[in-house]
Amino acid sequence: MVDQPVPGMVKKEQIDYSPIASWRTSTLFGSFFAIILMTNSIDIKILVWNTQGAKSREFLYTLKEHVRMQRPQIIALLETHWFSRNSAVLDATTPLNVALDELAKQLSNWNKEIFDRVDKHLIGWRTKCLSLVGGTTLIKATLTTIPAYAMQTCRVLRAICDELDRKVRCFLWAGTNTECKPHLVAWATVTRPLEEGGLGIRAMRDLNSASMAKLGWRMIHEPKSLWAKILRHKYCRGRTGIHAIAPGQRPSNVWKALVRDLRTHSIGDGKQTLFWTQRWVTGWLLVEVAVRPVPIEDQQIMVADYWEPNSRWRWEDFADLILEEVHVQIAAYQAYPNTGIHDKPFWGKTSSGTFTIKSTINLIREDTPPMRHDIWSTIWRIKAPQRMKMFLWLVLHGAVVTNANKVRRGFSSNANCVTYQDIEEDITHVLHSCKIAREVWDYFEQADQGMHDLRLELVEWIKLNIGYKASDLH
Template identity: 25%
Template sequence: MEVLSTLLRRAVDGGFLSGCRLQGRGGGELTVSHLLFADDTIIFYEARKEQLTTLSWILAWFEASSGFRINLAKSVLILVGEVDEIEEMAVELGCRVGALPTVYLGLPLGAHHKVISMWDGVEERMRRRLAQWKRQYISKGGQITLIKSTLASIPIYLLSLFRMSKIIAKRLEKFQRDFLWGGGSLEGKVHLINWEVVCSQKEKGGLGIRKIDFLNKALLGKWIWRFASEKDNLWKRVIGVKYGQEGCGWRTKEARGTFGVGVWKDIMKEANWCWESIKFKVGKGTRVMFWTDQWCGNAVLSQNFPQLFTLAVHRNATVNEVWDSSLGQGGWNIRFSRDFNDWELDQIRDLLNMLRDFRTSSEEDLVIWKGGGHDIFGVKDAYNMLVGSIACAFPNRCIWVDKVPTKVSFFAWEATWGKILTLDRLQKRGWQLPNRCFLSGCEEENVNHIPYII
């Protein structure tokens, strides 16, 4: 595919193909001629016959030089806006005519990102996987495993790029609850446990099922991390040109407008909690702000030393600008607007003590994730941080034991929460039943006296 990429780039450089031109706020411009994914290619060009002829020749040269054959019968000519004589162009190229919105590589292309119908396919696939009849033939352990595998595979592709609406999230969570506890049946009404508890970790008394809305936030937050940590990928250059950059290039400016910015605008809504869990590792110090970025200690220096920050001459100085390499082996040269009083010297001493172990180097500045994962962003770590922990003393080690059948562990889990289908619970719901243990004949049946044989 490198041959095709070279031919397309040369055609764009020679003016034979226009490509897709992106113009940003600051006057920056970037041209994207094509995108490759495995054996799939999307090519951008202007809807003119001469450019279509050029593309036809490029595809013919590629087939002749590589030996591959392009299946134009499966190719689609997709229009952006109104185009005249599109049928003639499609006949000349030998492909079909498509229209927006459509689906490309499993993702909606040209559709509004907030349209609920965009999630219809995900909802239908989860409905089929978590059909009510299946729960009659598998154990509780199998039901939990199926829920986890379904949630981890079916919607994850869309969740990693688009924000899921609360309506869809509630629908998908209802599928899981109904599948696990029988929906509106008697079993479901009696066994129903707070879904917040169910979705917590097993150590906290839950089943480890992930909440969809928090999983969505964690997946979207990864793009904030990737923009700050990755070097010069194409997607990062496109986003940087379109929205502009700030913070020494670590993040983009706020997405403004109502058209063509919705996807990245939703992703940027996760920037606050992401940056609260990101700090900097200083190398050259040219991209890290001395006072307002977290690189030394557990908070930014402007918060640790607010009085010194108000007296600083250069509040927007980088670490490199404050570091003076001419002072012997190097030292910190912090300039203030006036001399200090005696009661302010302790703050200067504390600041210099904090800076004592830091110095610049020849390496590049890096971002570090504070939420676990060996300084690298992880969706699991971000999810656990967003969910938080429920203060609960739960005997999980006595319940989730290795080599014990999952159905037994699940029964013990329900019994610990007092959600077993016993006669006393049925009586509380208006059922007229004699409450006697059918084994002993004298004790009442409740969660502490269960005559069930597993």
């Protein structure tokens, strides 16, 4: 977009780096621009900086001989072509090196603004009065949503994401972003969904990647919007639809996975979806599950080409290339030719096909080994105070601060029970096998046949006493 011709100007190979007459900065789609006018009011230097703080492109222009414009007119002309109209004029006599230092400082301030907003909320809360439950609620409702706006339009530095995660971790376990206390459960576990043993707190790197994917999804579904046209013209080289955001020569695994699921199609008339090489009927491309190689010329056939006008599939053309179970799945679909209903991109990670940040984060985390177990969903559904649920969560992760855990973390040298000096004080002993614990359960007089069954492991014992089905114990 910056490379387009400018009326009254011509490009130059080089210019004299004389003192700057004036310069101006602006931002557009995550890039930082600087217009630098030289003292002769003829030569113009344009610098483009990305959000990582590195200069990415440089353009040199000079006014045509017959053109006479004052500096404000030059700025206005360039703004019309490249910049938003709310740019700010800076010092008109700033030397070049100072100007570039100032521009780098703006990049730093852009990052600092996010940190300041997070810190402002942390200072305002009475953190020492918050429990783990209260801290988790505030993190989900406020802290992780503050950077979300900035992450919707640009890739944020990994270092910034990691620093935001650090502030969230410190607040979760210590109640402040500066005080350091033991983190009882690993951050990789905390950021898992509730049903996988986590707390559902979103990691900033994953949130940023999911936001970028949402931008791509919107670009596909809002092709006529001005911002989509600008991005497509600048980055996509005329490509439209899912092809506009196809992976490059060296895509990351995350981006390949995102584009793979964005390529799932909901069939309308079948004229926009390739039968073999685009996802529309199974979790794979049909060409990948074919019983033998599909001819190259057949790989360009559309879904509509295999559909007869009398509402049936042309099985004779492809049935010998697919497995029986795939045959059954295709039979459940039909095309709607001559109806004007076009094929649409379908988000394959939700049953409704609607794009969501949550499903995208789950997709990004697919390479992480799952921790699925019905016990995690069960503890969050029981009718009990949230603090009790959180305590059970810590128990099942073995994170309660017992003497045995203190020794393991290097906080103590004695792992034995205070009352019974010859027995190690672990979680099972504190809650289940200790004589004092059994006396507590007897006091409430609500014990059933499994309350004192010491043969049960701790997890099975908890299941039994929170109403878990007996058939699910083993």
